[in-house]
Amino acid sequence: MKDLFLRALRCETVPRPPVWLMRQAGRYMPQYRALREKHTLWEMFHRPELALAVTKQPIEHLGIDAAILFSDILVIAEALGLSVRFPDQGGPRVEPPIHTAEQVEALPLMDVEECLSYVFETIRIVKADIDIPLIGFCGAPFTLASYFIDSSNHSSFERAKKWMQEDPKSFHMLLYKITQATIFYLKGQIEAGVDALQIFDSWASVLDEAQFTEFSVPYLQQILSAIEPTGVPVIVFCRGSSLRFDALSKIKPSGISFDWHLSMKELRQKVPQGIAIQGNFNPEFLKLSKGEIETQVKELLSSMQDEKGFIAGLGHGVLPDTPFENVRHFVDVVKNYK
Ligand code: CP3
Numbered sequence: 001m002k003d004l005f006l007r008a009l010r011c012e013t014v015p016r017p018p019v020w021l022m023r024q025a026g027r028y029m030p031q032y033r034a035l036r037e038k039h040t041l042w043e044m045f046h047r048p049e050l051a052l053a054v055t056k057q058p059i060e061h062l063g064i065d066a067a068i069l070f071s072d073i074l075v076i077a078e079a080l081g082l083s084v085r086f087p088d089q090g091g092p093r094v095e096p097p098i099h100t101a102e103q104v105e106a107l108p109l110m111d112v113e114e115c116l117s118y119v120f121e122t123i124r125i126v127k128a129d130i131d132i133p134l135i136g137f138c139g140a141p142f143t144l145a146s147y148f149i150d151s152s153n154h155s156s157f158e159r160a161k162k163w164m165q166e167d168p169k170s171f172h173m174l175l176y177k178i179t180q181a182t183i184f185y186l187k188g189q190i191e192a193g194v195d196a197l198q199i200f201d202s203w204a205s206v207l208d209e210a211q212f213t214e215f216s217v218p219y220l221q222q223i224l225s226a227i228e229p230t231g232v233p234v235i236v237f238c239r240g241s242s243l244r245f246d247a248l249s250k251i252k253p254s255g256i257s258f259d260w261h262l263s264m265k266e267l268r269q270k271v272p273q274g275i276a277i278q279g280n281f282n283p284e285f286l287k288l289s290k291g292e293i294e295t296q297v298k299e300l301l302s303s304m305q306d307e308k309g310f311i312a313g314l315g316h317g318v319l320p321d322t323p324f325e326n327v328r329h330f331v332d333v334v335k336n337y338k
Contacts (some may be wrong), residue, residue: 005066005133006195009233009255011275017301018065019334023317024058025070028324031057041086045071048122062331065291066133069126072118073139073200079115079181081108082148094151097248099336101170106144107177108254112184123192136194138186140201141219152250156207166216179219183226190232196237197224198257205240221251235278239316241243245270259315265303277311286322290329
C-alpha cells in the first residue's frame with residue numbers, strides 16, 4: 001500500500017484511491033502551530049531538521065499516502081539573486097521587486113545546487129526517514145513572475161498584466177529565466193530523491209485564455225519536457241484548472257490537480273486516459289460536520305469506483321481555520337473505503 005499514490009499516478013489499477021492534501025502541514029494542525037511558535041517560517045524552510053519534522057507531521061497524525069516537502073514556491077527567488085521574506089502578517093515578500101526590462105536582463109542565474117542546498121538536504125533526510133512517496137514541487141513560471149513583480153499586493157496582479165501587454169518580449173525573458181532556474185531546481189530535487197513533482201500555477205486563473213496560452217503553457221511545457229527523461233511523474237496544479245483541462249491535457253503531464261467546478265467523473269471523461277486526475281473538494285468542505293464529510297467523500301469515491309488514475313484530495317490547500325479532526329476524518333474515510 002506504500003506505493004498507492006505512485007501507482008494511481010501511473011493510472012494503474014489500485015485497491016482504493018490514494019489521498020494527500022495540499023497544505024497538509026500547516027496552521028490547522030496543532031502540532032504545526034506548536035513548532036511554529038518557536039520558529040520563524042524562514043527558519044522552518046531553511047533548517048532541514050525543522051522542515052523534516054513538519055514534512056512528517058501529516059504522515060504521523062493523518063496517515064496520508066504521500067508526503068509533500070515542506071518548503072515554499074518562493075525560495076527559488078534566492079537562485080535568481082533576490083531575497084524572500086516571510087513576515088508574520090501579509091504574505092511573503094520578494095525583494096527587490098522586478099519592474100524593468102533592465103532588471104530582468106541583469107537577473108543572475110546562480111548555482112541552484114548551492115543556493116538551494118538546504119532544500120536538497122531536507123529531501124535527503126526526509127527520504128531516509130519515511131516509507132511513503134515524497135512529492136517535491138515548484139511554482140509555475142507565471143505565478144513566480146507575478147510574485148517577483150509585485151508581492152505587496154498579489155491579489156490584483158495589475159502590474160504583471162500591464163507589463164505583459166506593453167512589453168511582452170521582456171516579460172517572456174523573465175519567464176524564460178525563471179524556467180531555466182526551475183529546471184535546475186527540479187532536477188536537483190530528483191537527484192536528492194523526490195518520487196514525484198507538482199507544479200503550482202496558483203495565479204493562472206487571472207489570465208484569459210489567450211494569455212494563458214502565451215504566457216503560461218509554453219513554460220509548463222518546457223519544464224515537463226526537461227523532466228520527462230528522468231521518468232519522475234509531474235502533476236500540474238492550476239487555480240481554475242477545470243476551465244483549462246484541454247490545454248493542460250495537451251502538454252501531457254502525468255497528472256492534473258483539479259478545482260471543484262466540475263465533477264471528477266466528468267473530468268475523468270474529458271481528460272485522456274493515461275493522465276491521472278487529482279482533487280477536488282472545495283477546502284471549505286472540510287468545515288462541514290463529520291457526517292456530511294463522510295457522505296460526500298463516499299459519493300465521490302463511489303462515482304470514481306471503476307476509474308483509473310484518480311487521487312483523492314482538495315481543489316486547493318487546507319484552510320488554516322479547518323478543524324483538525326475533520327481533516328483526519330476525511331483521510332480515514334478515503335482509506336477505509338471498500
Ligand atoms: O503542505 C504543503 O502543501 C507543502 C508546503 C507548501 C507551502 N507553500 C508552505 C507554506 C507549499 C506546496 C507551498 C506552495 C505555495 N506557496 C503556493 C502555491 C500553492 C497555493 O497555495 O496556491 C503559493 C502561492 C505560495 C506563496 C505563499 N507562501 C503564500 C501566499 C503564503 C502566505 C499565505 C498563508 O497561508 O499564510 C506562504 C506562506 C506559507 N507557505 C505557509 C505555509 C505552510 C504559511 C505558514 C505559516 O504562516 O505558518
